[in-house]
Amino acid sequence: MTILVTGGAGFIGGNFVLDWLAAHDETVVNLDALTYAGNLETLQSIQHDARHVFVHGSIGDRALLEKLLAEHQPRAVINFAAESHVDRSIHGPADFIETNIVGTFNLLESVRAYWSGLDSERKQAFRFLHVSTDEVYGTLSPEDPPFAETNRYEPNSPYSASKAASDHLVRAWHHTYGLPVLTTNCSNNYGPYHFPEKLIPLVILNALAGKPLPIYGDGQQVRDWLYVKDHCSAIRRVLEAGKLGETYNVGGWNEKANLEVVKTICAILDELKPRADGASYAAQITFVQDRPGHDRRYAIDARKLERELGWKPAETFDSGIRKTVEWYLANQQWVDNVASGHYRDWVDQHYGQPA
Template structure:
């Protein structure tokens, strides 16, 4: 059995679905169900006995300790995090609480559990911490991609809180011997993505006939990773990664935001043309850039390929087409997730 935290969110939910589709091993799924946690993502698991959902917070050390003692998982995979840069700028406190304090409490509960194990159970136990490339800061156009040895230079409250959590995980390995693994991924996209992030926001705004807001000049570059490729990488790191090591997970797909949006518009023009015959790209508009917006992220994932044999299966062209098609085919999920609170947030963030 494994324990997954944040397993009703975007990446965690995809991981739980993929895990149970490809393995008979049960999952304990702990999620606080904040605005981005959505049980509709896990609707297909409603009658699957190998999936036990528990609503709870990783800050609740007693709850985590009780789940560990009762179910005795062989591994903990930590997806639980506040993850939206814009929201961290407007309200950094929640990011410190979940990403820093929550990770600390989770580590302490896991350390207590691990110390009580013995023999093979103790030797094979793993704590896998899922993090982001944003902890490394920003790159210039000609800089080499982020390797695992790149210094930490976070520039937003979100990335600073994730950097702090990474440091805690590292310290618990070196100080207490806890067998940890850390993955730092590039920008994920794919099914079940909450529509505040760039790709799902653009798809849904386009279909609704709304403007497609682009920060600044739209030339911010990101490395795009299809979420199911990310899930496969995490499974591989859990299976064969060396305790104490960090593995970067990237898609080898550097794209400026403006190119990503034009690609989405072109696919929508093909799959669901506008009734008036116009192109979706006519909805693009430029808005004031956000504070401290990092210019470029890029991941060097050669260590993961060299040591563990993983590389992404999807190109950006294949992954983005699958993503657009998924949103077109899953409008019920979209309607349920886009609550009034979400609409208020988008109006506040992009209203100007």
Template sequence: MILVTGGAGFIGSNFVLDWLAAGHEPIVNLDKLTYAGNRANLAGLQGDARHVFVQGDIGDRALVARLLAEHQPRAVLNFAAESHVDRSIHGAGEFIATNIVGTFQLLEAVRAHWGTLPVERQADFRFLHVSTDEVYGSLAPDAPAFTEQHGYEPNSPYSASKAASDHLVRAWHHTHGLPVLTTNCSNNYGPYHFPEKLIPLMIVNALAGKPLPVYGDGQQVRDWLYVGDHCSAIRRVLAAGRPGETYNVGGWNEKPNLEIVHTVCRLLDELRPRADGRPYATQITYVQDRPGHDRRYAIDARKIERELGWRPAETFDTGIRKTVQWYLDHPDWVAQVQSGAYRDWVATQYGAAAGA
């Protein structure tokens, strides 16, 4: 048995689905079900006895302690986080509460449980913390990619809160001996991605005939990682990673945002042409850049390849085609997540240009 937190969110739900599809042991899935946590992501597990879903907060130490005592997991994987930079700029409180205080409460509950285990089970236990490359800050265009030795220089409330959580995880290992693992990943994309993020926002807006809002000049560079590859990396780190170590996980796909948008448009032109025959790229609209927008992220993922033998299976071309096709094949899921609250958020963030 393993305990997964945030397992109804984008990356967490993909991990849960992939894990159980591969026939691994059962999962207890703890998720608060905020706006980005979606039970519909897990609909395929309805009635599956291997999946125990619990709605709750990682900051509820008593609840976490009860789940640990009842289910005796061999590992805890922490996906739970507030994760959208734009939302953190508008209001950082939830990011501090979940990413910092919540992680602290979770660590304390896990540490207390771990301390009661027999010595051999203590040695086998793992706490895996899923984090982001944004903790490292912004890179110059010609600077080397982030390695695990790169200093932390977070520039947004979101990345600052994740950096703090990473530091807590490290401290609980060095101070208390808790066997922790940390992964820092680049930008994920793929199925079940909430459409406030770049790629799903472009897909759903394009199909709805709305403008495609691009920040500034669109030349912000990110490394793109297909979510299925990220999940395989996490499984590999859990299986063979060394306690106390950090592993960067990247897709070896550095691309500017504007190129991503044009790629999505070309795929939609091919797979779901507009009724009027015009290209989707005509919907691109430039909007004011967000405050403190990091110019470039890039992950050096050689350590996880060298030490654990992991490399991504998808190229960007294969991964983005799978992603666009998934959204075309799942209109009901898209409609379900686009609630009034979501529409209000897009209008607040991008203004009238987003057509929300």
């Protein structure tokens, strides 16, 4: 038995592949384009594992997709492949259109052709699981209930608009062609192997380097934080027992303002790796100009997933964020290797403006 994972060298996809092989003997064919956030060092512990077949390539390459599907005959495809950083989508939306919309279309068409040729038993057992985001639902005011699967789509950034489009394609391929699809929409992930342009790893690494800890605007943007290992367990559960054509929201039940998240990280670092001068890392907090169209609040209602499939997160925010800080402290070599000069230039460009 084999599964095909796209985007399996990225943050969430890489964690999924590692967790999958820790719990299953089933082979993973891992297709990743290795753009800036794809990192094979994340998968170093399984580089000699015969159950992990890595292929360098894009979901936009139909010929490659058809070859992989024919050769490996997967029973499922899990699609993590996406451009995923809002700031990058604001400054360069074309890549997001190409990967998230056109790439998803090409993947769906290749998978549809493969699935159509399966015998009836394998055809019935096959699954296409599409991993998406809560950002497709737009923004919430403080008094609004969390996003449910029935919320209408109101994307506000090029990134979320491209992901919304990909979700609609997946839905349409199910209703038009009968492709057996599942969709998950997750809240903000955090945890090991997170590329250090996102808030939590950026704050950890800047704090240790004695740099400013940049916070957009007033820091009161609220997000529902989901530990990445919990997200991976939810995907495994949806793949195993999800109802075809359904969407499942995956959240951590951890709504936190960005400023609170940063202060929590500083407190953990104050305990585990105090500054030489005895001051708190919180002294490095710096407020910078807010980004355009910055959504104020996201929150996920994950009750459907718990009610129908029995899933709920294992980590609280307090336990998950401590594990995350400890991982970055223990894996400095990974951090050093991923933080290239190009990455540092990008961070300076986007976080260099004072409020």
